[in-house]
Amino acid sequence: MIEDLNLFASQxxxxxVILEPISHLxxxxxxxSHLDPQQRHKVAALSxxxxxxxxxxxxxLGRMLLQAMGISILAFQISGGIILFFFAMTLIFVERPHRPISVNPDRSLATLAVYPVATPILAGPGAILAMVLFSDNNRGAxxxxxxxxxxxxxxMMSVLFVVFWLGDYIAKAIGESGASLLKRVMGILLAALSVNLVLNAFQKWLGLPEI
Structure with a gap:
């Protein structure tokens, strides 16, 4: 029971921190931005x-794809941890000006839900990496x-749906300063998790004591 709770909390x-709801909001x-609230809710559900x-x-299928390409899970874990670390640094230190995402207003809602909302905004490299690693850690479990x-x-999908559904109210409530603070806190947590990924991979590879 305790092991399952630890696994649940860790995942x-x-x-x-990867799908940080406020940043993705x-x-x-x-x-x-060009949709009315009803259309936005439909896009949120579809995406x-x-x-x-x-x-x-x-x-x-992530592990099978890696095996087909001849990539070991440890190499994937190390490279993924490094990528996540640099992404975390951008959350902490880089202040990006808000730029509206260019979207053709004539596109169907389903097409908009697929791109750019479902991918790459939600199902991006970080989230895909995390799910592949989760599946590998569960192998034989x-x-x-x-x-x-x-x-x-x-x-997490349910939390994101609620946040997207109440998006206008949440954005007004926390303001830009609140969103910036949350982004940096999430960046710090993601940096620690990414370092832990790399260290665990080296620990398994070199047969070192558990960290």
Missing amino acids: LVTLW SMFLSAT LCFAFLILLVFTL PLSQHLLTLGVLML
Whole structure:
């Protein structure tokens, strides 16, 4: 029971800092700024369904794809940890001016939900990496741990849906300074998690004591 709770907390924190709801909310609002609230809600539902399916596919087939390409999971973990670390540094130190995402207003809602909202905004490299690593860590584990990982993903999609649904109210409530603070806190957590990924990979590779 305690092991399952630790696994749940670890995976939830990892996905939370990668899919940080407030940062993704600003990108979602930018991509759907030309829509009315009802259309925006429909795009939110569709995009989260598409993102869930994309991440589910990589959870189930990610390791097989790596094996087919001759890439070891440790190499993938090290490279992914380095990429996530640099991404975390941009969250902490880089102040990017807000630029609206260019979207053709004549596109259908389903097309808009697929791109750019579902991918690359939601199901981007960081989220795909996390789900592949989760599936590898669960390899040979009881079915309950696989279901737990699926539950974490569904929970994060539900949280994002609520945030997107209430997007206008949340953006007004926290303001730019609140969003900036949350982004930096998430960056610090993501930096620590990325370093832990790299250290764990080296620990397994070199047979060092557990960190």
